[in-house]
Amino acid sequence: GIQVEQSPPDLILQEGANSTLRCNFSDSVNNLQWFHQNPWGQLINLFYIPSGTKQNGRLSATTVATERYSLLYISSSQTTDSGVYFCAVEQYSGGSNYKLTFGKGTLLTVNP
Amino acid sequence: DAGVIQSPRHEVTEMGQEVTLRCKPISGHDYLFWYRQTMMRGLELLIYFNNNVPIDDSGMPEDRFSAKMPNASFSTLKIQPSEPRDSAVYFCASSLLQRNEKLFFGSGTQLSVL
Numbered sequence: 001g002i003q004v005e006q007s008p009p010d011l012i013l014q015e016g017a018n019s020t021l022r023c024n025f026s027d028s029v030n031n032l033q034w035f036h037q038n039p040w041g042q043l044i045n046l047f048y049i050p051s052g053t054k055q056n057g058r059l060s061a062t063t064v065a066t067e068r069y070s071l072l073y074i075s076s077s078q079t080t081d082s083g084v085y086f087c088a089v090e091q092y093s094g095g096s097n098y099k100l101t102f103g104k105g106t107l108l109t110v111n112p
Numbered sequence: 113d114a115g116v117i118q119s120p121r122h123e124v125t126e127m128g129q130e131v132t133l134r135c136k137p138i139s140g141h142d143y144l145f146w147y148r149q150t151m152m153r154g155l156e157l158l159i160y161f162n163n164n165v166p167i168d169d170s171g172m173p174e175d176r177f178s179a180k181m182p183n184a185s186f187s188t189l190k191i192q193p194s195e196p197r198d199s200a201v202y203f204c205a206s207s208l209l210q211r212n213e214k215l216f217f218g219s220g221t222q223l224s225v226l
Contacts, residue, residue, distance in 0.1 A: 033215065041201065043217035086155065097168050100145075100215070102155040 002027045004103035006087055012109045013077050021072040021106045023087030030090045030098060032063050032070050037084040037105070046072070046085075077110045084108070116218035118204050124224045130192040133221045135204030136185055145215070146179055146189050147203040155203075161187065194225045 003026040013019055023032070031050035037043045047054050047061040049070065054061055058077075063070040074081055084105040093099040117136040125131055137144045145160040159169040164181045172179070176195070181187040191198055205217045 035217075041220050041222075043203065043205075043220075045214045045216070048214065088155075093168065099157060099168065101157075104154045 006103040023070045035086040118218035128193045133189040135187045137206030141206035145205040149201045
């Protein structure tokens, strides 16, 4: 199956710092999504970004599908950004079905 | 909308007991997914439904696991008999279209099998 690798596995920042999280995938995909899991376990969809660049406040994401990677940028980080960031890629799995495969995530800790 | 609702939030049981996890998807969503999250394996898709019909159950680990969706507003994931290695957080998620922009997750059920 497809391999989804995220880096770095862990990241510690001071509040106000910027960061870039990376997601590499081993095969062509139909789409890619970024999720944030907060310290209480809730998973929230951040971006649906099969290609190109999107921005939402202090967060932005870029996917270069032809080179099989995506980047998530966090600017002016806040303590509430802490948690695990997952990249998930969708592949065709037969018939009319598509399967979402998650990476292992990047654990982000933002200190005050 | 209240979002995807899962129950119970926490479940502690003994090995060999039957466990039933419940999920209410967002009204109007056609797709419902069950995921399992562990430290070792991360987030894994177990099964998903389209319009109450199971489409892909290739992620269900073994016959001890079963899932049903009797109607558009309710789904269950059952483990019988449960084993300690089933301990994990089980998430239910729903989406309007499978390839929609957003997959909405419930708060998860933390299952501990002793």
